[in-house]
Amino acid sequence: NAGVTQTPKFQVLKTGQSMTLQCAQDMNHEYMSWYRQDPGMGLRLIHYSVGAGITDQGEVPNGYNVSRSTTEDFPLRLLSAAPSQTSVYFCATGTGLPYEQYFGPGTRLTVT
Amino acid sequence: AQSVTQLDSQVPVFEEAPVELRCNYSSSVSVYLFWYVQYPNQGLQLLLKYLSGSTLVKGINGFEAEFNKSQTSFHLRKPSVHISDTAEYFCAVSSEETSGSRLTFGEGTQLTVNP
Numbered sequence: 001n002a003g004v005t006q007t008p009k010f011q012v013l014k015t016g017q018s019m020t021l022q023c024a025q026d027m028n029h030e031y032m033s034w035y036r037q038d039p040g041m042g043l044r045l046i047h048y049s050v051g052a053g054i055t056d057q058g059e060v061p062n063g064y065n066v067s068r069s070t071t072e073d074f075p076l077r078l079l080s081a082a083p084s085q086t087s088v089y090f091c092a093t094g095t096g097l098p099y100e101q102y103f104g105p106g107t108r109l110t111v112t
Numbered sequence: 113a114q115s116v117t118q119l120d121s122q123v124p125v126f127e128e129a130p131v132e133l134r135c136n137y138s139s140s141v142s143v144y145l146f147w148y149v150q151y152p153n154q155g156l157q158l159l160l161k162y163l164s165g166s167t168l169v170k171g172i173n174g175f176e177a178e179f180n181k182s183q184t185s186f187h188l189r190k191p192s193v194h195i196s197d198t199a200e201y202f203c204a205v206s207s208e209e210t211s212g213s214r215l216t217f218g219e220g221t222q223l224t225v226n227p
Contacts, residue, residue, distance in 0.1 A: 042217040103155040
């Protein structure tokens, strides 16, 4: 039972490149979310999904795309990387009560 | 809309001293409140949560928090800290409106325990 897994752990991109951050879960949770963590700003919600086929924007969605074709996977796509997207990205899963979320180990992304 | 404010960005304390990390929230609906801990270069781990019932909530590692609806606060406390408690702590809120599908986080408080 791996919980929430994220790949890669580290990534360096050049400005303008695209890439996909992977998130997978084996807990059968309906909710999945992507957050970015920047110093002094806590975690901010990028996109979230309440079930397969259903996604919605969070607080900072610009420059990112998501899709949810299965319960298990929730990839985050950077369309054209910018230095402002340098951050640590966390994927999280959750369900109804008791409403807590379970976080993956994170992906540290640097855009030069 | 809901928001969370952590009132201290850094809290240095000596080992075995008590500590309080402060968190205020705002929301127009009933809320669920959480404290998460992040050790260096790791993901977030749940410390404790308030959903309903008793306003004093006990969590892991000897931490507890008190929900105060009138003051819209959810402060985290520990009577005696250890070096191993050095970490960043995040307060977060969810609500019935979102059915807990996502969290709004505070900015984080870096707790540093010195010998």
